[in-house]
Amino acid sequence: xxxxxxxxxxxxxxxxxxxxxxxxxxxxxxxxxxxxxxxxxxxxxxxxxxxxxxxxxxxxxxxxxxxxxxxxxxxxxxxxxxxxxxxxxxxxxxxxxxxxxxxxxxxxxxxxxxxxxxxxxxxxxxxxxxxxxxxxxxxxxxxxxxxxxxxxxxxxxxxxxxxxxxxxxxxxxxxxxxxxxxxxxxxxxxxxxxxxxxxxxxxxxxxxxxxxxxxxxxxxxxxxxxxxxxxxxxxxxxxxxxxxxxxxxxxxxxxxxxxxxxxxxxxxxxxxxxxxxxxxxxxxxxxxxxxxxxxxxxxxxxxxxxxxxxxxxxxxxx
Numbered sequence: 001x002x003x004x005x006x007x008x009x010x011x012x013x014x015x016x017x018x019x020x021x022x023x024x025x026x027x028x029x030x031x032x033x034x035x036x037x038x039x040x041x042x043x044x045x046x047x048x049x050x051x052x053x054x055x056x057x058x059x060x061x062x063x064x065x066x067x068x069x070x071x072x073x074x075x076x077x078x079x080x081x082x083x084x085x086x087x088x089x090x091x092x093x094x095x096x097x098x099x100x101x102x103x104x105x106x107x108x109x110x111x112x113x114x115x116x117x118x119x120x121x122x123x124x125x126x127x128x129x130x131x132x133x134x135x136x137x138x139x140x141x142x143x144x145x146x147x148x149x150x151x152x153x154x155x156x157x158x159x160x161x162x163x164x165x166x167x168x169x170x171x172x173x174x175x176x177x178x179x180x181x182x183x184x185x186x187x188x189x190x191x192x193x194x195x196x197x198x199x200x201x202x203x204x205x206x207x208x209x210x211x212x213x214x215x216x217x218x219x220x221x222x223x224x225x226x227x228x229x230x231x232x233x234x235x236x237x238x239x240x241x242x243x244x245x246x247x248x249x250x251x252x253x254x255x256x257x258x259x260x261x262x263x264x265x266x267x268x269x270x271x272x273x274x275x276x277x278x279x280x281x282x283x284x285x286x287x288x289x290x291x292x293x294x295x296x297x298x299x300x301x302x303x304x305x306x307x308x309x310x311x312x313x314x315x316x317x318x
Contacts, residue, residue, distance in 0.1 A: 006253025088170020154225025
């Protein structure tokens with residue numbers, strides 16, 4: 001059985017999706033990156049090795065996410081794609097006529113505008129963390145609420161509190177102030193969700209032509225409070241598709257299946273047991289002083305990247 005693997009490594013989560021030739025999901029995994037993408041990828045490969053369907057063979061591997069280049073090198077990926085392309089591909093599979101994709105992950109958020117399945121516009125918020133998964137995690141911990149229950153609590157509110165959502169600092173200080181004057185926790189949580197939805201639409205999606213069908217994906221799409229807040233702000237139904245948390249991995253798995261190589265470059269599951277290290281050095285060959293990233297597997301250099309002129313990357317094996 002031919003299978004295709006998609007790997008999406010971000011700052012907060014590392015996701016794996018294995019599909020067959022009919023795009024059926026055979027394996028999906030969502031784990032925390034915990035600041036160590038190499039360790040997370042090795043852990044994911046070990047878990048996949050244990051669950052690999054009998055008779056299945058990986059014919060292609062795709063990588064996406066903020067650490068896509070690193071992942072592509074250490075796994076031997078056949079395809080490395082940006083998150084915009086991967087998320088748009090995944091959303092279009094489940095909702096073929098999708099016009100807008102809202103994706104909110106651990107550290108960033110993005111809006112993708114599509115026409116006839118083609119990305120025509122997008123925007124990302126890489127500066128302020130307000131509304132991202134890491135911010136919501138921190139607030140849940142501060143309020144001593146399990147993050148899985150955060151959204152459910154918001155739905156219980158009958159009188160949401162107005163929370164400043166311009167940035168994480170203002171939002172958190174405003175939440176503390178509202179607690180101190182006696183507002184109910186569910187009202188504060190609901191108010192936060194509403195504020196974060198407004199913040200996303202007025203900043204990340206500012207000037208974008210948001211039209212239905214609207215698909216919401218990424219880790220934060222699990223939060224039913226955020227789903228409701230977006231529906232109220234937009235006055236439209238929000239679609240949360242299957243595999244919403246791992247849509248980037250699913251999308252890049254679809255892409256590598258469509259562009260199936262004659263022979264995969266996948267290094268195999270044994271790479272999970274090898275010593276993988278990534279370091280960097282500064283090239284002093286010219287005034288650019290590029291920071292060159294170097295990856296080694298069992299002490300052997302397998303790739304270098306980050307140089308503008310190709311002086312070091314041109315030496316890569318293969």
